[in-house]
Amino acid sequence: MSIxxxxxxxxxxxxxxxxxxxxxxxxxxxxxxxxxxxxxRSGLERGEFCLWIxxxxxxxxxxxASLGRALPRLDRYLAAGSMELAAYDEWYLxxxxxxxxxxxxxxxxxxxxxxxxxxxxxxxxxxxxxLLQRNAGxxxxxxxxxxxxxTNDRMIVMCSFPLYQVRAEEIVDVVxxxxxxxxxxxxxxxxxxxxxxxxxxxxxTPREREVLGWVAQGKSTREISEILGIAGRTVDEHVKAxxxxxxxxxxxxAVAIALRERIVEV
Numbered sequence: 001m002s003i004x005x006x007x008x009x010x011x012x013x014x015x016x017x018x019x020x021x022x023x024x025x026x027x028x029x030x031x032x033x034x035x036x037x038x039x040x041r042s043g044l045e046r047g048e049f050c051l052w053i054x055x056x057x058x059x060x061x062x063x064x065a066s067l068g069r070a071l072p073r074l075d076r077y078l079a080a081g082s083m084e085l086a087a088y089d090e091w092y093l094x095x096x097x098x099x100x101x102x103x104x105x106x107x108x109x110x111x112x113x114x115x116x117x118x119x120x121x122x123x124x125x126x127x128x129x130x131l132l133q134r135n136a137g138x139x140x141x142x143x144x145x146x147x148x149x150x151t152n153d154r155m156i157v158m159c160s161f162p163l164y165q166v167r168a169e170e171i172v173d174v175v176x177x178x179x180x181x182x183x184x185x186x187x188x189x190x191x192x193x194x195x196x197x198x199x200x201x202x203x204x205t206p207r208e209r210e211v212l213g214w215v216a217q218g219k220s221t222r223e224i225s226e227i228l229g230i231a232g233r234t235v236d237e238h239v240k241a242x243x244x245x246x247x248x249x250x251x252x253x254a255v256a257i258a259l260r261e262r263i264v265e266v
Contacts, residue, residue, distance in 0.1 A: 013035075013039065013182065016156050017156075018121055018153070018154045018155065018156065019152070019153070019156075020156045020157070021146070021147050021155075021178055022157075022158055022178050022179050022180045022181065022182065023158070023159045023160070023161060023174055023175070023177070023180075023182070024159070024160040024161065024182045025160075025161050025163055025166075025174075025181065025182070025183050025184075026160060026161070026162060026163065027162075027163050027249045027250075027253070032160055033066065033067075033070055034189075035158075035160075035189065036052075036067075036125055036160075037067075037071050039123070040052065040071065040083070040125070041071065043123035043156070044082060047119060047120045048114075048119055048120050048121050048122065048123045048156075049082060049083070049084075049114035049117070049121070049123070050077070050082065050083040050084075050122075050123045051083070051084050051086070051122060051123070051124045051126075052067070052083070052084070052085045052124075052126075053085075053086050053087075053088055053091045053092070053124070053125065053126030053127070054085060054086070054088060055127050055129075055162070056127070056129075057162075059087065060086070060087045063085055063087075064085060067085070081117070082119075088126070088127070088130070091106065091126070092126075092128065092131070098134075098138070100141070100142040104142075104145055104149055107124070107146070107149060107155070108149060108153070110122060111153050111154065111155055115154065120154070121153075121154030121156070122154065122155050122156070123155075123156045123157075124155065124157045124158070125157075125158045125160060126157075126159060126160075127159060127160045127161060127162075128142070128143075128159065129161045129162065129166060132161075132166065132170055132174065133165065133170075136170060136173055139173060139177075140173050140177060143159075143177035143178075144177070147177065147178075158182075159174075159178065161174055163249060163250060163252050163253050163256075166252055167218070167252065168215050168216060168218065168252045168255045169216065169218030171216065171255045171256045171259060172255075172259060174256070175256060175259050175260055179193075180192060180260075181193075181256060181260050183253065183256060183257060184247075184249075185246065185247030185248065185257065188247075192257065192260040192261060203245050204242050204245055204246075205238075205241075207238055208238045208239075208241055208242040208245075209242075209258075209263060209264060210228070211228070211235055211238040211239055211242070212238075212242050212254060212255065212258050212263070212264050213258075213264040213265070214227060214228075215239060215251055215254075216258065216259060216264050221235045221236055239251050239254065242254055246258065246263075
């Protein structure tokens with residue numbers, strides 16, 4: 001796997017303060033790198049220690065090769081200890097078992113080490129989408145404890161979620177566990193915070209909002225059809241129309257935007 005990132009405008013993230021814990025939804029690996037590379041470059045230039053926990057669909061060697069092509073001087077950063085890369089299983093799992101307390105301790109230890117070595121703090125990217133799929137309740141409790149750690153330490157953490165790996169109903173757990181969300185709409189990266197609504201979101205019809213609300217609650221097309229007394233094809237058409245207006249890649253992406261912009265409530 002070889003990914004070469006295009007230039008991305010890191011200003012979409014703004015000047016991230018310590019204690020920032022946010023999530024990124026992306027459709028393609030290229031989209032991930034378009035944010036990941038300037039995110040880490042900014043941290044390295046600011047004297048921060050950077051840690052990348054590669055997603056589960058990449059081996060460590062694949063991740064190193066892809067990041068090396070996109071991030072100049074990566075070898076120097078790795079040799080100097082300014083950046084580390086870990087495979088997701090070696091960071092999150094011990095003998096195939098997820099122990100949330102050990103993972104939190106690992107983050108805390110790594111931050112203390114970075115501070116003791118003179119770094120300004122620690123900047124992280126990782127993904128626990130696999131945990132969300134395995135156990136949504138454990139995902140939510142782990143993210144709450146992680147958020148407490150991040151908020152009270154010199155850490156900046158971006159959790160990334162591939163849209164194909166997150167079901168529409170799981171979007172609720174993800175957005176609630178993070179301070180803000182970064183998504184790509186109509187080819188442009190946007191940061192969406194709680195209570196923020198874009199002008200385009202108000203163009204949804206009442207029925208489109210209603211259908212999207214049921215999708216956010218995990219209802220299938222057939223179930224929504226029965227609840228509203230309309231054809232399944234009509235349900236799908238409303239979801240597609242809402243997605244187009246929101247600039248979403250698919251129904252999961254549409255739900256993520258709608259929840260963050262308070263277009264729907266669950």
